[in-house]
Amino acid sequence: MNSSNGNGSMSTASSSGAWDGRDQFPAGLRVLVVDDDPTCLMIFEKMLKTCLYQVTKCNKAETALSVLREHKNGFDIVISDVHMPDMDGFELLKHIDSEMDLPVILISADATKQIVMKGVTYGACDYLIKPVRIETLKNIWQHVVRKKARNTLLEIKY
Amino acid sequence: MDVVNQLQRQFIDYSASLHREGFLDDQFTQLQKLQDDNSPDFVVEVASLFFEDCEKLINNMARALEQQQGVDFKQVDASVHQLKGSSSSIGAMRVKDVCIAFRSFCEAQNREGCLRCLQQVTHEYSLLKNKLQTLFRLQQQILAAGGSIPVVE
Numbered sequence: 339m340n341s342s343n344g345n346g347s348m349s350t351a352s353s354s355g356a357w358d359g360r361d362q363f364p365a366g367l368r369v370l371v372v373d374d375d376p377t378c379l380m381i382f383e384k385m386l387k388t389c390l391y392q393v394t395k396c397n398k399a400e401t402a403l404s405v406l407r408e409h410k411n412g413f414d415i416v417i418s419d420v421h422m423p424d425m426d427g428f429e430l431l432k433h434i435d436s437e438m439d440l441p442v443i444l445i446s447a448d449a450t451k452q453i454v455m456k457g458v459t460y461g462a463c464d465y466l467i468k469p470v471r472i473e474t475l476k477n478i479w480q481h482v483v484r485k486k487a488r489n490t491l492l493e494i495k496y
Numbered sequence: 497m498d499v500v501n502q503l504q505r506q507f508i509d510y511s512a513s514l515h516r517e518g519f520l521d522d523q524f525t526q527l528q529k530l531q532d533d534n535s536p537d538f539v540v541e542v543a544s545l546f547f548e549d550c551e552k553l554i555n556n557m558a559r560a561l562e563q564q565q566g567v568d569f570k571q572v573d574a575s576v577h578q579l580k581g582s583s584s585s586i587g588a589m590r591v592k593d594v595c596i597a598f599r600s601f602c603e604a605q606n607r608e609g610c611l612r613c614l615q616q617v618t619h620e621y622s623l624l625k626n627k628l629q630t631l632f633r634l635q636q637q638i639l640a641a642g643g644s645i646p647v648v649e
Binding site: 380385 | 526527535538541574577581582584586587
């Protein structure tokens, strides 16, 4: 697992607290990206950094899960590949859904309707198909804001 | 200055031919645009990673297809799927296209078809590797002569 943000250390991601997003919006969005393919992982990292996001990368779902558990409130969004050995993206999504309140984007080279349907019904906030373009990644902050807004609404209601 | 212009001209022409012949698609251009002062060797690094990855996956496929006791097509498909993902992400269009055909043969559990695709994908990978090495060499020559790499749209 590699951690890559401006300071080159993991601690910054969690200790700085929630992503405020007001001043440099949406720069500083804290993203965890998971893909067992090293080529794709390197490209995602570069693209996300170019978007001025704070990026942490993992090549295993299990590692990603421990990172998320160790740094509660340390991330704003998770991007995960679907097909990975050991734990796949769907299982990771299920864990994240039950343990944390984070938006998860699934990515795959597979574009069949069935698998996209599966992703959506499992609760992914989006399903992207490789190759992913940087323009798409520039918009992912919307999922974070949408989830926060929805949560706030629920809080007010109840 | 003349030398630089000549080299840049060569680079642009060679790049254009790679796109024209289908070796590279727009995704590769996207990666070139990502390269900046923070990561001046980004494209070369990603390409090297891709070639390493490619070789590993091709070996996995070959091993799985060699099994006399019965080919595990799911295993072959898993490797092809990953290669499809990485080749499309780097813009290796011809490699990606072979992967698409390859997956159909895996689904059909057609060993002969798979072996043919394996041969094709190995061939396309070597071709691409040579061509990109030529492209990167041109880049190096331009930089060494004091010029900058033109961005080819």
